[in-house]
Amino acid sequence: MKKLVLVALMVCALVPSFQAQKLKGSDTVLPLAQKEAESFMKKSKTSVTVTGGGSGVGISALMDGTTEIAMASRKMKFDEKVKCQEAGKSIVEKIIAYDALAVVVNPGNSVSKLTREQLEGIFTGKIKNWKEVGGSDLKIIPYSRETSSGTYEFFKEHVLKNKNYVSSILSMPATGAIIQSVSQTKGAIGYVGLAYLNKDVKPIHVSFDGKKFVEPSLENAMNKTYPVVRPLYFYYEKKSEAKNKAFIDFVLSAEGQKIVDQVGYVPLKK
Numbered sequence: 001m002k003k004l005v006l007v008a009l010m011v012c013a014l015v016p017s018f019q020a021q022k023l024k025g026s027d028t029v030l031p032l033a034q035k036e037a038e039s040f041m042k043k044s045k046t047s048v049t050v051t052g053g054g055s056g057v058g059i060s061a062l063m064d065g066t067t068e069i070a071m072a073s074r075k076m077k078f079d080e081k082v083k084c085q086e087a088g089k090s091i092v093e094k095i096i097a098y099d100a101l102a103v104v105v106n107p108g109n110s111v112s113k114l115t116r117e118q119l120e121g122i123f124t125g126k127i128k129n130w131k132e133v134g135g136s137d138l139k140i141i142p143y144s145r146e147t148s149s150g151t152y153e154f155f156k157e158h159v160l161k162n163k164n165y166v167s168s169i170l171s172m173p174a175t176g177a178i179i180q181s182v183s184q185t186k187g188a189i190g191y192v193g194l195a196y197l198n199k200d201v202k203p204i205h206v207s208f209d210g211k212k213f214v215e216p217s218l219e220n221a222m223n224k225t226y227p228v229v230r231p232l233y234f235y236y237e238k239k240s241e242a243k244n245k246a247f248i249d250f251v252l253s254a255e256g257q258k259i260v261d262q263v264g265y266v267p268l269k270k
Contacts (some may be wrong), residue, residue, distance in 0.1 A: 057148050097265045103190075103206060104179070104201040138187045222266050
């Protein structure tokens with residue numbers, strides 16, 4: 001019996017420790033984090049689980065200890081920081097990439113460019129018909145992310161200048177749902193992260209000065225001519241820095257930043 005116990009202990013000592021890590025939050029960061037996790041797991045003894053739900057959901061999960069890393073497409077809010085301080089949590093912020101926020105319409109829509117003021121009018125409900133912005137006589141159907149989304153917050157702050165969305169706006173639980181809805185609805189308009197663009201929707205050229213209209217693209221985001229670019233974040237507790245270090249170092253490495261480029265976002269250095 002003693003020999004069996006000894007053998008079991010020896011086997012356990014030879015088996016390498018296998019860590020598990022959880023990431024939760026931003027739907028914008030989700031496709032990038034999934035690709036990073038896939039590559040990281042191939043070369044490490046760590047299991048990485050990645051789920052979406054929105055930036056607010058991820059930050060809440062970090063606060064209550066149900067995730068190690070919160071993914072966010074916006075900065076942590078003041079009240080969130082206060083709650084963390086009150087709970088005795090010291091939070092670390094890391095920018096992992098940049099994203100251009102693209103406005104998209106149905107491919108059948110004749111409108112191809114809009115000013116920031118026109119976008120504000122559309123999403124606040126002042127502009128209700130596409131003919132008001134040079135399109136067909138067709139009702140505008142705006143789609144948005146849910147309030148827990150960092151993309152919702154960023155669009156409201158930077159494009160709507162903190163004005164409220166129209167009360168009838170159709171809120172979607174995920175970015176993929178916006179792509180699907182806009183692709184199937186003739187009068188639809190929505191906004192998505194750059195990596196979500198595909199042939200099923202048409203990206204709008206945007207102008208913030210009313211003169212130069214710029215297409216949402218990786219190149220235009222990198223050369224800073226596209227006006228709606230934002231950082232993407234990881235948040236984690238300082239006390240868990242040692243556990244998170246290997247994965248975060250991988251994401252920030254040349255190999256990890258190459259994945260950022262491949263997914264369709266903007267690397268930190270190019």
